[in-house]
Amino acid sequence: MTPRDDSGTPPDRPGNRWSDLDRPPLDAAALRRGLLREGGLWRSLDVVQRTGSTNSDLVARAAGGEAPEGAVLVAEEQTAARGRLDRRWTAPARSGIFFSVLLRPAAVPVARWGWLPLLTGVAVATGLSRTAGVDTALKWPNDLLVTVGGEERKAGGILAERADGDGVVVGVGINVTLRAGExxxxxxxxxxxxGAAxxxxxxxxxxxxxxxxxxxxxxxxxxxxxxASGLQETYAAGCATLGRRVRAELPGGRALVGEAVAVDGEGRLVLGTxxxxxxxxxxxxxxxxRPA
Incomplete structure (x- = not known):
């Protein structure tokens, strides 16, 4: 008998979630058992097989009053994922971790909300260091870097968007098993x-x-x-941008070249020009x- 998934589709057919055995589906029930707890931040966790963008979906849920703070939305595949500057990207199904969370930092002054993408970067890098056993670095403001063949490569990104007045949806995309040809x-x-463990x-x-x-x-x-939270110091310690000569391509077409010397109290990158x-x-x- 030909094995089928829970939709009745044979595994060699396109769209079957078991068609690539090197990329098994996430276990939503186990994730909920491990993450949702009384008094914890995470209040709900949903895994969908395919969507355009988890950020767009969660922003819409928040606007409709359907998502509490701590809602987590995970997708096995995104077809219209967005990065900063409205860049689009896609990845094979189940080749990465693609999720968004809804946060409502009402106790934090809005002027400090700009730290949320940087905070998420620190959290992602810390979590992956512990679980994947791979060295990661952060590129200001929202990229996760790994080393492949001695070269610095982007393996993930972060996008934060305002939602429902006092909410912020933070989306994370991490390439996990993406192969060289993909x-x-x-x-x-x-x-x-x-070389993750x-x-x-x-x-x-x-x-x-x-x-x-x-x-x-x-x-x-x-x-x-x-x-006071230790965030500024930890971010600076893991930021590959600091101490480098960089070019900042600014809104309006202006460019600025200089050495990245610090991340200030507002989360801005300070360039010595x-x-x-x-x-x-x-x-x-x-x-x-690159150095001259």
Missing amino acids: LPVPQAGSLALA STDRDPLLRGVLRSLEDWYTRWRSVGGDPV GAGVQEPVGAGDIVHL
């Missing part, structure tokens, strides 16, 4: 290509979400203070430049 661009990478997505996702809960709870408890001038960058695309 890379969308040569500068991309994955945990597997970086484990690519089992269930413990990886649990580790990342537990780390995010820990960092977010700590940050929120001190009113979002990046110093010569003659002792330091200029903070709050938004833009950062390119790491």
